[in-house]
Amino acid sequence: MKELMYWNAISEAIAEEMARDEKVFVIGENVQESPFLATKGLVQQFGPERVMDAPLSELAIAGATVGAAMAGYRPVCDLTFADFIYCAADEVLMKAAQQYFIHNGEVGVPCVFLGVAGGGFGNGPEHSRIPAAMVMHNPGLKLAMPSNPYDAKGLMKAAIRDNNPVCFFFHKKCMPMKQAIPDEEYVIPLGQAEVKRSGTDVTVVATSYMVNLALEAAKQLEGKLSVEVIDPRTLVPLDMETIVASVKKTNRVVIIDEDTECCGVAAEIAQQINEQAFDYLDAPVSRLCAANSPIAGAAMEKYVIPQLPQVIKAIETAAGI
């Protein structure tokens, strides 16, 4: 066992996969220096041919990623900020997502779109988003959003090995997290939620960094409420089985997600709960998301993105107290 930071868990996973499979390479803006650290140190190990600094051309970077993937490679495309997926939308949503279908299942697009996501640093509307619902809405893409170093490493390895395009959004606020990582190799299959804390009164389905807020809230509510916290870990595929089993146990559920509320991740999960566990609900499915607003910057950010007191309140409300 060794302790690894969140970012280091990601870079270690990429390094292990690059060593394992020479078809894996990294492409993106500043991936050699890696301002968000996810690809830090890779160029020293694998050279500039496999850790490629590209021009500030998201369409070209994403397009080249898709083309190389169709031609047999497994690129890891670093979009830097997850927000920049919008700059590359044609290539990610129209091309990466749909080429397998368009080619009648003959040509796949195995690649990873890596992006640092979420708020916490007051970076404002264009550098603080988690475009999760948009990814979920585009069939053909998968989506992983690790909430801690252990999951980040195991999910990244699964993402690189997957034969489909996988968006991998890691959260800025998770960066300082440190966790014991096993020495032996492990892969976390995409589509397996984890019950991060078990409880009986109310289920909290939380995503990305919100998992950590939910766990902190559950701790503060100890003695008052028994809170179950579920981290889907990947939103596509989505492990509804684990969520529904929990809802059937607690009969109450709140979904906490940092993407904006309208047509969001929480809305989708809530509807699936309605479809699969309606007769087990003792209260309406509730949600806490970013407000339907651009993510405000600086001191205003906390009025848009859910904070711990709101998380606590949302859990209490969902539990009927």
Place this chain on the structure above:
Amino acid sequence: MLTKLFIPKLGMTMEKATVAEWRYRQGDRVEKDAPVLVIDTEKVANEIEAPVAGKLVIVAAVGDEVPCGEVVGYIAETEEEYAQALKGGAGSASTAPAAAETGGGEPVPAAAPAASAAPCACAGERVKISPLARRMAAEQGIDPGSIAGSGPGGRIVRKDVEAATSRPVSAAVPAVAPVPVEGERQLRSQSPCKAAVPAFGKSAKAVLSLKGIRKVISEHMQHSHSVSAPVSVLSEVDMTQMIALRERLNEKLAPAGPGITYTDLFVMAAARALKRTPIMNSSLIGNEILLWDEVNIGFAVSTRMEDGNNALVVPVIHNADRLTLREISARRKDLMERARAGKLSVDETSGGTFTITNTGTLGPVWHVQTPVINQPEAAILGTASIVDRPAIVDGAIAIRPIMPVSITFDHRIMDGAPPGEFLGHLHEMLTDPQMMLV
């Protein structure tokens, strides 16, 4: 014009019916003669057809027991009538005149709001209740209207249902997929059928609601045992000659018509034996024992219900003592087929004076039985599978086809002698069929 839908009186003894199924929803357009409603009577399920075309107004909810002649809904010809019936329909239903047979076509008075809290879409405000609480209340048989809700806006939640029951039920049911059961459609339509319901410390894999024919049988059987003093007498009959007779008859008759069954022969023999022992063909009603003039013999037919349960139906062969064997056979066959198709009329299942239950098809392991009297009859005959057994014939042991016979009689009406006498006659006729001619 508003036309009433009411519970028709479908047989002499019919007093009420249960609303089993609405084939259309509130406000649906129905055509004339379309089967709009299914009601369960004491004996069978019946379809009620729309007397006119129009918009359906449902007053009585599924599961409601409604006396004959009472209104259960309306068919409105215009939107105004529809709206009017929706507003006042439930209230007027409770005050509807009992003269049902003449009820069609009367305008509905715009009556006061419904006083009774009938759980139907048109009867007052919706009860606010969580899906979980609704399911729990249904399982506990509690009317949600009687529970006070503590949730937001007065919503009834789990803890309210728990408080309303003496026995707090864990709602934390194991998360397993619902077990598909036969007849799931019907179960879903009416009563909750949920997977792995913890009850009485055990886990039920499915919940079948007691309703329709099953409910009727249940009530009848309990009623029988609670009012009568049943005594069962067991006997055996050597069927050698009866078998030979049936084979001869079928050789001659079968090409021309349906085959003669043992049940046919038992009906014929029993009808004649009953004539000779009238007390066996009687009923105790109040303080009087009525010796029936007619000999109407019911015979039990096992039918399969939609939920996979079996249910006995007892069609009646009226005046069996006056019918030839061929007539009995034809009648029995017709009634049996229609019983299995669920197409019996109420009169065809009522008016019996005696019943035969033949369990021959259950095989030889079903030997001794003590049938339950079909009240208000005085006795019931049970016949079982014919099996080769050792018998003493002319002082020597021989293999003979033996049939077990049981009689259950009501000791309130008679003592042991009449059933003994009846059994003697029957025995005589079954061992020597020529005696049926005497």
Place this chain on the structure above:
Amino acid sequence: MKELSKQDLLHLYRSLIRTRKFDQLNVRLAAEGKLLTFYHSAHGHEAVGVGASSLARDDDYLFIHHRGHGLPYSIPRGIDPKSCVAEHMGRATGWGGGITGFHAVDKEKGVLSSAGTIGSGFVLSAGYGLAAKKNGRGQIAFCFSGDGGVQRGQFHEAMNLCAAWKLPVVFVVENNGMAWFTPNCDTTAVEHVADLAKAYQVPGEIVDGMDVLAVYRATEKAVERARKGEGPSLIECKTFRYRPHSEGRPDVSHYEPRSKEEIASWMERDPVRLFEEKLLKKKVLTAALIEEIAREADEESAAAEKFSFDSPFPDPARLPDMVYAP
């Protein structure tokens, strides 16, 4: 530059004839309502696709332009065009299994994609070129496009990236002067696409797109440069479409009918007839051979129509399995 053999020339001629016959088949089927999708005719453009794609190796990558929905690029490479017709008729025997509407695919022959979002081809081809470079086997990528797509950002991002990384990509731009119904002179001040390439230090050559041999020779140079690892090139082929943008649409420029004189003047330079005359002069073709090749192509397209018509529709149960790769 190697001399083209009689066989090479006949291959080009036969490909032109087959491309035209199959294009005419698709046009007719579209008019008869038998195509279950749209169709963008290649009539007039045949020489570009045929001339350039004839130079591709089987292990090269091709991104195709929507003119003829792949016919001019696949026929010279030995891809059976009946799978194109079947795809457009929605049949399971089509090149996309009958589920794609029109998209061409032939993994064996490197036809990896075509794009509905015009312009994507430039950056995907950069990816193919990147893969080709990494493979180190002398493969190259061909990217066919129209002049309209050049106005999207992807063109510029791809030019920049391919030039910077010396990716082995041959860009072939079929400049017919129109983007949908809008003439380019009204939407761009740049007359020659080749000039844009030069801005990114990419060699840009202008050729007569009605002359299959001119296209072939220009492509030959670009291919050689790419295979030697010297980077991308752009060939701008001046051409003309004889039919409307897509079948069933009005043939207009902006909203008014296109000039009949203009069409007639380009018709005089019909790429098929130009090449035919040249080969007759060279005695590579005879009247009898012309007739034989035309008859064979007619028979082939008639058989393809019947084949497609007789083929089953795909099983819709397959669709959910086509969303994600296992």
